[in-house]
Amino acid sequence: MTVDVFVDKDLCQGHARCNLICPEVFDLDEHGFAVVLAQEVPPGHEGAVEDAVQNCPEQAITIK
Template sequence: MKVTIDEDRCRGHGICCTVCPEVFDLNDDGYSEVLTPEVPAGFETAVRAAVAQCPERAIVIA
């Protein structure tokens, strides 16, 4: 599973960082970024939860 963030949609709510800090973090500008684009198997469920909870629908799973 691969994950990306649509930078045009992200507003920096940080929910993804709370749900799965192993994969997401906030950058210096306060917007979410992906730390590991290739999601480790143990974090797939948490990444899916982050996708579902993103209010801007900015997280994309490929």
């Protein structure tokens, strides 16, 4: 099963929780806002990505 991850740059406020929870998928840009390293989630990291989605205070992360 393939899962795609997206960060809405208009909503992200740079809390960096996603990067702390799943650094294999999320990184921070030079301004501290979330960017997706791997739009397709690496095997075994699906749960961590779901945790990142749930922990985003701005609800800026979506998965499909």
